[in-house]
Amino acid sequence: MVGDKEITKLIKTEIVRQQWTLDLIPSENIVSPAVLEALGSSLTNKYSEGYPSRRYYGGNEVIDKIEILARERARKVFRLGKNWSVNVQPYSGSPANFAVYFALLNPGEKLMGMSLPFGGHLTHGWKASATGKFWNSVQYGVGRDGYIDYGEVRKIAKKEKPKIIVCGATTYSRVIDFKKFRKIADEVGAYLMVDMAHIAGLIAAGAHPSPFPHADVVTTTTHKTLRGPRGAIIFSKDAKIAAAIDKAVFPGLQGGPHDNQTAAIAVALGEALKLSFKKYGRQIVKNAKVLARELQQIGLEIVSGGTDNHLMLVDLTNSGISGREAQDKLEEVGIIVNRNMIPYDTRSPFDPSGIRIGTPSVTTRGMKEKEMKKIAGLVYDALIGGYSADIAKRVKALCKKFPIYANN
Numbered sequence: 001m002v003g004d005k006e007i008t009k010l011i012k013t014e015i016v017r018q019q020w021t022l023d024l025i026p027s028e029n030i031v032s033p034a035v036l037e038a039l040g041s042s043l044t045n046k047y048s049e050g051y052p053s054r055r056y057y058g059g060n061e062v063i064d065k066i067e068i069l070a071r072e073r074a075r076k077v078f079r080l081g082k083n084w085s086v087n088v089q090p091y092s093g094s095p096a097n098f099a100v101y102f103a104l105l106n107p108g109e110k111l112m113g114m115s116l117p118f119g120g121h122l123t124h125g126w127k128a129s130a131t132g133k134f135w136n137s138v139q140y141g142v143g144r145d146g147y148i149d150y151g152e153v154r155k156i157a158k159k160e161k162p163k164i165i166v167c168g169a170t171t172y173s174r175v176i177d178f179k180k181f182r183k184i185a186d187e188v189g190a191y192l193m194v195d196m197a198h199i200a201g202l203i204a205a206g207a208h209p210s211p212f213p214h215a216d217v218v219t220t221t222t223h224k225t226l227r228g229p230r231g232a233i234i235f236s237k238d239a240k241i242a243a244a245i246d247k248a249v250f251p252g253l254q255g256g257p258h259d260n261q262t263a264a265i266a267v268a269l270g271e272a273l274k275l276s277f278k279k280y281g282r283q284i285v286k287n288a289k290v291l292a293r294e295l296q297q298i299g300l301e302i303v304s305g306g307t308d309n310h311l312m313l314v315d316l317t318n319s320g321i322s323g324r325e326a327q328d329k330l331e332e333v334g335i336i337v338n339r340n341m342i343p344y345d346t347r348s349p350f351d352p353s354g355i356r357i358g359t360p361s362v363t364t365r366g367m368k369e370k371e372m373k374k375i376a377g378l379v380y381d382a383l384i385g386g387y388s389a390d391i392a393k394r395v396k397a398l399c400k401k402f403p404i405y406a407n408n
């Protein structure tokens with residue numbers, strides 16, 4: 001790369017870190033060189049406030065085509081008819097969710113989402129987020145078994161009568177029953193918004209049921225299992241809602257869209273249309289199931305007893321170490337995870353009782369069930385024994401066999 005020496009050096013160092021560590025953070029992935037190319041293109045030079053053929057700046061012929069292509073591909077990837085409107089402009093997942101609330105709720109009106117310590121995202125109405133300050137937020141969690149308790153969700157909804165019910169999560173390893181959420185929303189006259197950020201790639205691949213037959217609005221990030229650039233998409237079924245959401249994104253919350261990001265989203269969606277992506281999405285789930293089972297067999301506890309998707313939550317309560325210690329011990333040997341609250345956690349968010357583990361990134365590298373067994377052994381050795389040169393060497397050997405840019 002030509003240019004800034006300090007930044008070039010730091011980027012190279014980060015690429016080396018990514019190559020020689022196992023990334024088990026469920027929200028991360030490895031984008032293709034084609035996605036990187038679009039992100040780093042001259043499209044970043046352009047301003048294009050507005051929407052295709054309704055721009056506030058000249059010179060947007062090419063940008064219009066790119067944005068229209070991104071929308072069309074998004075519809076194809078999720079098997080949607082023309083009745084679904086698509087907005088590909090949100091800068092990221094949090095602004096996308098904010099835009100939906102901004103479009104559909106007046107200040108102070110009520111939204112209901114999953115609470116952060118139980119697996120929801122900050123933007124599902126958590127009190128530290130603007131979404132929990134500007135709107136009246138009520139929250140649901142999961143039962144002691146780690147599953148969403150739909151009876152409890154219904155009870156809260158009937159009592160609180162929210163205007164929007166949000167489902168979708170950041171740390172939930174089980175299939176979400178969108179049909180049940182729809183029924184609850186209908187009973188209380190609420191909109192149903194599904195935030196499928198984490199599982200979008202699985203839905204695209206047919207490895208998780210689709211929310212589209214049930215939701216009024218669906219939001220997603222584009223950079224998790226969907227394996228695109230950082231960004232977001234909002235889908236809405238009703239034309240009036242779509243118009244309100246378009247207005248909320250621009251001019252409500254944002255100025256010019258990031259056209260290089262839009263192009264990179266279109267590239268990623270093009271990749272998601274391929275048969276190889278279907279295999280990829282299914283392999284993510286197969287890998288997660290094997291990894292969860294192996295970790296259980298060696299004595300670690302998994303919240304809800306397993307996984308149906310790309311992630312699992314390890315409950316370390318009975319293992320004598322905290323989530324933070326576990327994260328540090330794993331990082332020392334080159335395994336990257338994030339510490340995480342478990343449902344009903346009695347420890348603090350800064351040093352909680354769990355770690356969250358996911359398979360999207362290692363699956364992109366081409367790893368399969370056999371490697372998941374190896375990873376389970378490495379995780380166990382690192383947690384029990386702490387740092388040893390031998391564990392770190394075994395991690396490096398695995399990373400060497402699966403270079404980050406060999407498979408996409």
Ligand SMILES: Cc1ncc(COP(=O)(O)O)c(C=O)c1O
Nearest residue numbers: 092093094121169170195197221
């Ligand atoms: C379910 C869910 N929604 C939204 C977001 C927010 O995305 P971003 O970090 O791009 O703002 C996340 C991020 O982790 C998420 O997990």
